[in-house]
Amino acid sequence: MGSPAESYARVRGPKHFEHSVRKGIKLADYERELGADAQALRMLFPAGSARLWGSTPAAPKKSEKTTALAGRRVGDEVLFYADKKFVARARILGLFHNRALAKAIWGVDENERTWEHMMALGDVDESGVPAEPLLERLGIPVPLRSLTLLGDLASGVPGAVS
Secondary structure, three states: OOOHHHHHHHHHHHHHHHHHHHOOEEHHHHHHHHHHHHHHHHHHOOOOEEEEEEEOOOOOOOOHHHHHHHHOOOOOEEEEEEOOEEEEEEEEEEEEEOHHHHHHHHOOOOOOOOOOEEEEEOOOEOOOEEOHHHHHHOOOOOOOOOOEEEEOOOOOOEEEEO
16 A cells, blocks of 8 residues: 555546646636736636646755756657556646645645646647557666656657646
8 A cells, every 4th residue: 555645646647637737727727826827827718717736846855856847948848657658648738836726626645745747738649558568678667656757769859847
């Protein structure tokens, strides 16, 4: 059995994915929390429904998560990981840091952190792919436990895995 944090992630991750990635959130429902990101989000999602994903802040020390948060770029591909496979992927359309919006969408974790390092996502492809062969080739331990920045095997273009 995993740690309480791992158990919490197993429960909340799928719920968050369903709510803010698969279904998307209505920007109008979060008008007050959009803050300085309102105009950019409305431009990215003119129909008013946004696909968003986030990450809690990384520990102050250097880690894979710290590197991934700093290295994400608009245009990168995000791979969603669960049950030892990539369950979905999407392209990053925008990046922003908005604690109030993240808290309104997802709440807080057991340490009172929220998923404030946010990504606006394009269309989501949910065709699952086994992750272990790719992760092993990249020297990344399986199962994946954190936001990790990967280089594209063919082109060297980075992408994030959550």
